[in-house]
Amino acid sequence: MVSHELTVERYAGVTDEQRVLLLRGPLTIETTPHFERAVRNEHAETMILDLSDVPYIDSVGLGSLVATYVSHQKTGRCLVLTGVTPRVMKVLKITNVHNFFMTFPTTWEAVEALANTGTA
Numbered sequence: 001m002v003s004h005e006l007t008v009e010r011y012a013g014v015t016d017e018q019r020v021l022l023l024r025g026p027l028t029i030e031t032t033p034h035f036e037r038a039v040r041n042e043h044a045e046t047m048i049l050d051l052s053d054v055p056y057i058d059s060v061g062l063g064s065l066v067a068t069y070v071s072h073q074k075t076g077r078c079l080v081l082t083g084v085t086p087r088v089m090k091v092l093k094i095t096n097v098h099n100f101f102m103t104f105p106t107t108w109e110a111v112e113a114l115a116n117t118g119t120a
Contacts, residue, residue, distance in 0.1 A: 006031035008038040014115050017045035020107055024053040027061030035061070039068050045077050046114060050107045052083025057091050069100050080114070082107045 006025035013020055019042050027035060039047070049065075057065070072079040081103045084092070092098035104110035 004028070004030060006034050008035065010038070010042075013044070013046065013048065014111050015046075018048065018111070018114065019044040019046070020048045020050060020111070022050040022053070022107075025055075027051075027054055027057040027065065029058060029060040032060050032064045036064055036068075046080065047072065047077065048080045048082055048107055048110050048114075050082045051085065051088055052106075054085060054088055057088050062091060062095060062097070066097055066100065078102070078114075080104065080110050082110045 004026060006023060006027060009022040009024070011020040011022065012018070021038060021042070023035070025031060049068075069079050079101065081101045083106060084103055089098065092101070104113060
């Protein structure tokens with residue numbers, strides 16, 4: 001049986017102004033409210049969304065991801081995606097939003113890169 005639930009685990013980053021959210025499960029119309037609640041509760045300057053365990057994303061999930069990006073941009077914060085699976089990346093590219101997001105292969109590469117530059 002395939003799970004259609006989304007869990008969001010919160011981790012501290014290497015600085016106080018950095019948060020890592022590990023998403024597990026699809027980002028869809030059913031799971032987007034949970035994702036949005038988790039994101040709304042975070043106020044760190046840099047948020048890293050680890051999507052390595054997100055098997056797919058639908059149009060509502062994509063819209064929520066873009067809205068999260070826009071919200072962060074408007075408030076001068078940074079949103080970074082890591083571990084984007086080929087299936088999710090295909091959706092980002094087909095809809096031409098992949099260039100909005102700073103992406104890294106792994107969360108640890110993102111944390112290291114952001115630590116070395118100070119900010120994104």
